[in-house]
Amino acid sequence: MADRGEPPGDQGALDFFISCSPANEPWAAWIARTLEEAGYRTVIQAWDFVPGTNFADFMDRGVSRSAAVIAVLFHHYERSRYGRMEWQAALRAEPDTPDLKLITVRV
Numbered sequence: 001m002a003d004r005g006e007p008p009g010d011q012g013a014l015d016f017f018i019s020c021s022p023a024n025e026p027w028a029a030w031i032a033r034t035l036e037e038a039g040y041r042t043v044i045q046a047w048d049f050v051p052g053t054n055f056a057d058f059m060d061r062g063v064s065r066s067a068a069v070i071a072v073l074f075h076h077y078e079r080s081r082y083g084r085m086e087w088q089a090a091l092r093a094e095p096d097t098p099d100l101k102l103i104t105v106r107v
Contacts, residue, residue, distance in 0.1 A: 015040040016103075017066035019086035023076035027107045031070060055082075063089040073106040 016035055020028035025046050032042040043062040049055060059082065063069055069090035077083045087102055094101035 013041070014043055014062070014066040015068070016042045017062040017069045017086070017090075018042055018044040018072065019063075019069055019077075019083055019090075020045070020072040021074065021076040021080040021083050024072050024074035024107060027074070027105075028072045031072065031105065056085075059086060060089065064093060068101055068103050070103045070105055073104055 016032075018028045018032050028044055029046055032044045032047070035042050043066065045059075048062070049058055063086055069086060071077065071083065071087045071090075090102040091098045
């Protein structure tokens with residue numbers, strides 16, 4: 001599990017970056033909690049992005065230092081500017097094998 005309030009990846013590799021819109025944050029938190037209970041390390045905005053941090057940098061490092069990005073798809077997510085940036089960063093990270101970096105969960 002990432003040390004809360006520390007930049008993602010500073011304490012070692014992360015397994016999953018959870019990408020969501022604020023409207024589907026409860027689903028994203030449930031996914032993150034379930035993964036962490038199974039022993040995976042996650043980063044999620046609601047728990048790890050503290051006020052005063054550089055959001056874009058924190059997001060970029062979370063995406064790039066995680067083995068995979070889980071995009072929690074909900075009707076609000078498709079209109080989320082930051083959600084779009086997160087899943088696009090995941091695709092850019094593994095352009096030849098995007099299915100290894102981007103996992104989509106539809107709720």
